[in-house]
Amino acid sequence: MTDGAPRANPVPLAELKRMTKRFRSSGQEVVACRDINLQITKGESLGIVGESGSGKSTLIRILQLLIPPTEGQVYFEGTDLTRLSARRLRTFRKKIQFVAQDPYGSLFPNLTIGQNIAEPLEIHGVGDRRSRRELAAELMETVGLSLYNFHSFPHELSGGQQQRVAIARALALYPQMIVLDEAVSSLDVSIQAQILNLLQGLKEERELTYVFVSHNLAVIRLMCEQTAVMYLGRIVEQGETERLFTAPSHPYTRALISAIPAFTEDGVTPLGKSVQFVTGVSGSKQGGQGCAYHPRCPFATSRCREETPELRTLESAHQVACHYAETMADSVLQ
């Protein structure tokens, strides 16, 4: 490939361009997302990781078109959605659906399972009563629920079954993209595996693209081709999941991976030996100079305190916002 030659890339399914979101609360301004560039290609699910307060929830709310960004654009299938009227936005909302962490809280307790699944069809005026019921029944089978539960209420089902209902409802409008916010975190491991398998199958059958928010990196690795790591409102590293896991190049990504208690091929990851306590670092200090991660970073130098690192490309679309990314990638993960 010659330098500068355009890659034969199709239009991305969703794209954020220089997106910033600020909130104002009691006179103080909080930058929840800062200057985010992100592309989601059809069929390439994206995993988003980061700790609480990193801005991942704001990011997915903007991706779902629930709130507008303060600056920048949101594209879906090539259309700039920030310019659309509320009415035209509705047709796009159909294409993006959502599954929340707490399955019970996300279902209507006073509607039956069948009614819950048919609700989005009704809102968007799809079909008549009868065809909606038929589709709801069909979807129940798709997600592995017994039709016996069609007239049950959400509280009569187990947590895993409730999550299946939420997934069936998300599928009802034939979406292109499903945003899953910690969708398996509250489930027991044996049930979690069932739901993850179901999601993998649906992705293949229906050519879905997932945006998967999770603190569980092993789940992200299983479900997503691409991964983005967020820290204090910024994307600090993104790229192909396999690459990110084998050659993490931002110190925060490395800290995340080594902090995860997980089973490997031959044992369990060891408990971190020299964990540093995070003290006095809060989200409000993000406006300061230098790298946002430097107060916690064991590798920080004077340059990191003064100069904010830009997100730059290392190789094969692997982007990192760290002055010393090359040395990071080369050093061995402890």
Place this chain on the structure above:
Amino acid sequence: MDHPVLHVRDLHVQFVTDTGTVNAVNGVNLQVKRGSTVGIVGESGSGKSTTMMAVMRLLSTGARIGGQVDFLGENLLSLSKKQMRKIRGHRISMIFQNPSTYLNPTKTIGKQMIEPLLYHHLASPAEARRRAVQLLGDIGISNPEKRFDNYPFEFSGGMLQRMMIGMALLSRPHLLIADEPTTALDVTVQAEILWLLKKLQQETGMAMVLVTHDLAVAAQVCDEIYVMYGGEMVEHLPSEMLLKSQAHPYLQGLIQSIPKLSGEKGRLPYIPGQPLGASANRPTGCIFADRCAYRFERCAERPPLLQLGERHEVACWKAGAEVSV
């Protein structure tokens, strides 16, 4: 012979409700030795928390508790409420999942930290304050002298959990019970808390019981692991054997269904069906039989805990038979 700090024998817990009797814990045995960490793992409704709540006598009056809980040679179940209060927060401390719900939002952190010391008459107010401030520094709170007078809302979740741990250890207990202490926290903070617990345990030589749903956390932190299912102990083994020598089909299925950080991707093996709810009718045979791929005739009869090796017991006919052959 080293006596265990905590020895639970044939513990039963029943809740009598309007809709019937719930058998939450059914004949649990476990031992915690001095200076060791024991993990109790299981899925929701397996009875792991109820077991430890029964040990601490923190269950509601509607609970019927049977069996014996020996703590340093005393049966906790036979103590009066007053005697029990002298043990809680002094010789046995407990920490929970969500620190912000266990702290009083209207009192400063310092006041709450020294409360157990003053209640149990372990130190004078001035001495208690000195110890609390020192401990705040030890657990990584910067500027402890000033932070002593802050309120809970002025701290992050990870800091609050560190303070709960500090508070629990201030009275130098013989036993610490930690019930899902890191479940509500970010992974990097979780690593900090687990590391702190381990460090403080080594310094003080106390025994610890960690209740968790996360097998990987238990394997990282604990010396021995007890696995509960449907209110029963189905396997007990040293942590280093967890991945290689687990014997119960439930534990095998559980470990296989956890996504890995390396190796093959694709569909996960899973355990079919639903975990046995506490209120469900209990089978007369093996409680796991209806979800088990290895079920055979003998499983209609309840398997006892069979000894597989040193510190390794399993409640399964198949696993037991393989060893005796």
